[in-house]
């Protein structure tokens with residue numbers, strides 16, 4: 001038996017076929033560009049499912065945005081043309097097999113729990129730090145979906161009411177401070193303030209041009225000022241993880257997304273700060289904070305497992 005998982009990203013849709021009994025083995029894989037604004041997405045997904053040549057028994061889709069329990073996408077930040085689209089129903093009708101749709105971060109968590117860094121954990125938290133923050137919460141072995149399907153959006157927890165504005169309309173959301181966007185801001189602020197000479201040199205001498213990549217490259221070369229910026233980022237990451245742990249008490253926290261490339265520079269300080277910020281840090285079991293292992297495949301593998309029962313079948 002095979003199922004197909006389709007992970008809709010900002011630039012590409014990655015499709016895989018797997019046997020759900022062996023989720024770590026990808027039977028077929030294919031990718032296509034994400035259509036601009038999401039126009040014609042259903043046609044693209046149907047074509048991609050066909051290109052995998054798998055004759056699947058079911059199809060799962062992970063998509064960035066608010067997906068309700070019926071598999072309707074209410075809105076996605078990068079899919080402007082899709083509003084209140086009953087994706088699961090449309091795909092079921094077109095494909096002739098049951099289609100299930102869930103938020104992409106939930107799919108990442110399902111994938112890491114089934115075959116990745118959270119394997120074997122019934123209580124886990126998978127947080128992806130990219131331009132923003134996506135998260136999936138697994139509790140009792142299943143994704144926590146909430147009353148309407150919108151649970152697991154900690155990126156918009158306010159952690160600094162006087163912090164930078166967020167596109168969501170609030171200020172100081174966690175994802176403004178602890179993501180790749182947050183790293184770029186911390187780096188520019190430090191550079192403009194006259195610190196980070198070596199990092200500014202990497203950016204061609206322009207403090208305004210400093211990026212997160214310049215900081216991590218410089219820190220990896222031993223620059224203490226660059227490492228200090230990463231330590232400041234680590235504190236913001238740890239603050240949100242500690243808040244979530246106080247609520248959810250996970251067995252393991254898995255860190256994914258683009259920042260995972262700098263895990264060796266970030267995670268030691270994240271763990272140190274986490275231990276001081278979480279309630280009763282020295283009195284409770286250590287919560288491992290570990291990098292994701294499935295990389296870009298996590299979301300598609302998780303999507304392929306949605307029909308197993310964690311998502312929203314039409």
Ligand SMILES: [Zn+2]
Pocket residue numbers: 155156166167168169170173
């Ligand atoms: Zn926000």
